[in-house]
Amino acid sequence: MTDAMSAPDPSTLGVAVELVHLPVKATTDQLREVYVEVSGPCGYENFIRQGTGARLETTGNEERGASRVTIGRDRMVFQEEGATTSSEILGKRIEEVVGSLRKRVNLPVIVARTRTHRTLIQVPGGGEASSWLSQHTFALDGGNFEELGRPAKFSGFRLQLPPQVQGEALHLIRIEVWLKNPRVLYIEDAATWRHPLPTDQLQQLAAELRSAEEITAVRIPRWLASLES
Known part of the structure; x- marks a missing residue:
């Protein structure tokens, strides 16, 4: 062998991680508050309103890949591009975003994740x-x-x-x-x-x-x- x-x-x-949860309703102001709170530790640079949710993102460069999270009514999708992606960095971003969002909406449990x-x-x-x-x-x-x-x-x-x-x-x-x-x-x-x-x-x-x-x-x-x- x-x-x-x-x-x-x-x-x-x-790497992409999809977190499925029970439907929640977050206002634009609440989502923007999440962006302001997590932009420092997560490195997100842009806030884009999308339908009933929002996308927080940072663009890639020669040293790092792009990073984004899309927050929807019943799920969050975290996406990391490039060879520098690690479970530690991704896990930290997930913890920061979920922790910030659950301060503002009722989000007790993640039903499934991929x-x-x-x-x-x-x-x-x-x-x-x-x-x-x-x-x-x-x-x-x-x-x-x-x-x-x-x-x-x-x-x-x-x-x-x-x-x-x-x-x-x-x-x-x-x-x-x-x-x-x-x-x-x-x-x-x-x-x-x-x-x-x-x-x-x-x-x-x-x-x-x-x-x-x-x-x-x-x-x-x-x-x-x-x-x-």
């Missing part, structure tokens, strides 16, 4: 991603497709990692050939927790984000590298 240390290092494209992590990874051992998938993931060659009457290529596959104990996330994972570079794999991991989380216990959310990040950034690359053996 390929040693874990030789696993390719993934490059993060972005963390979607998008990364790129070099094909283990080099070569084209499509050929690597057919040889190492499915163990198939051109002869297996003769009945189709034409050549076939693998574009990717999906995995499901169901929770094994209470509190674990369901992971839905896509591993595909990246269209912009045939020697790179695109990985998308959507981790979903469906048990309620009180908004005064957001330290649990931070732990959940870290556990999900380990799947995407450590365990999946290590598993892919092991298929080279």
